[in-house]
Amino acid sequence: MTTVTLSARKLGILLADWRTSGPAYTALADRIGLLIIDGRIAAHTRLPAERELAEALILSRTTVSSAYRELRERGYLRSVQGSGSVTQIPLRERASSPLAIPGSQRYDLTAACPAAWPGLRQLTERTLANTPEIFADRGYDVVGIPELRERIAARYTERGLPTTADQIMVTIGAQHAINLLSRFLLRRGDRALIESPSYPHAFDALNATGARLNTIPVRFEGWDADEIEALLKRVSPSAAYLIPDFHNPTGMSMPIETRRRVIRAAEREGTTLIIDETTAELPFDLARQSIPFAAAVPEGEADHVATIGSLSKTVWGGLRIGWVRSTPSTIRSLVASRPTHDLGTPTFDQHVALNAFDELNDIVQFRSQQINASFAALTTALERYIPEWTLFPAEGGVCTWANLGAPVSSALTLAAHANGVGLTAGPRFGLDGEGERFLRLPMSGPADDLDGAIQALAEVWHSVMAGNHTVAAPLVDVV
Ligand SMILES: Cc1ncc(COP(=O)(O)O)c(C=O)c1O
Incomplete structure (x- = not known):
């Protein structure tokens, strides 16, 4: 496992205003522990040397060494010969x-x-009883069973975005799709855009490619189209990840005119838009059902948009069924690159998903x-x-x-x-x-x-x- 080093300056930024009314070493240990457990400091990261951190935070060396000792005792740090103090997830949590x-x-x-949709158990039992043939083959595949791909495509078409089955790849949930697309589109040193705030595991997936990230602010007033256009022009990113419908974490939606401007600006810069629609079918008011992001422009003008969907928030996260909608050639490339990391989506889950689509409304x-x-x-x-x-x-x-x-x-x-x-x-x-x-x-x-x-x-x-x-x-x- 390679160990990355966190500088004292970067740790200082992450720690922000960490002091409390209690002893400094416990406050420091608590805050570093929070950063480790919530993923802002990855496991296997080398923390700065005690002396460097003490200088950066204007603390005594004893305070920092007591904080590190405390973190070691709580299981957040281990000492590695020649590598100093390396982070880990405490065993209690890991279990x-x-x-x-x-x-x-x-x-x-x-x-x-959310917990499972209450009808799921019965639907699963029905699937088990009615499709014994699914146990006759190996039970997983890299692109998705044809019936489910057709069904997903048909739902896009019904929602206003004409789609064919060869534009769909079934994945193991939306997170898997984010990872597949990030790895496909980004190389170390490339530029990528992501909203801030955004879904944390999308930050992780983009970061894991080695891409350099810039952020698009999502404020109380929403998205600023002028600002996004300027950012796309200035950064010219290879990819931009957005959650335009019922955005995680704000729950807000991007207006249609902003969508059009973002799609056109991205097209000009050669940026692929990764559009995460995991929560797109969940309005508070059903009369305000969203249309797919790529349908904001006429057909054929959104080929650089790759859309992600999932049944996790509607049916159940435990089903692990998501998908990518893109051009047939991108889908073929994604399928070709997939087996290095996983061998496919379980066929049984796909059949359950297929039956769930019958009841999706x-x-x-x-x-x-x-x-x-x-x-x-x-x-x-x-x-x-x-x-x-x-x-x-x-x-x-x-x-x-x-x-x-x-x-x-x-x-x-x-x-x-x-x-x-x-x-x-x-x-x-x-x-x-x-x-x-x-x-x-x-x-x-x-x-x-x-x-x-x-x-x-x-x-x-x-x-x-x-x-x-x-x-x-x-x-x-x-x-
Ligand atoms: C915006 C967003 N994308 C992706 C995911 C991951 O979804 P899945 O469970 O389908 O992998 C989530 C889950 O919370 C999410 O909120």
């Missing part, structure tokens, strides 16, 4: 799936992943009602317990973004964990420490839990604002 400790928190606001209706109820419960609870936070104007999706009015998201996350509320700090959704004023709040769970969760969070919030930060492990990762 469960993948970093979370189910049930370790009273309220879990880290995940924006009902499933979407069920989900929209569910997230709408959760958003209403969230808004009511925030008005009641933390009225000073401002929620972004979400229109759908699985989460929204709260402006806390102060750069304390990491401090709040640490204190909340110690008090039984799992959170993911705002900077996990940005680059280099951006996002300390913000917090993602999911609405994928049951609406009934939200009042209790926000009440518990409000207690922690008030104590953090009063300067009383108390902190303890364990922490959980974001999904």
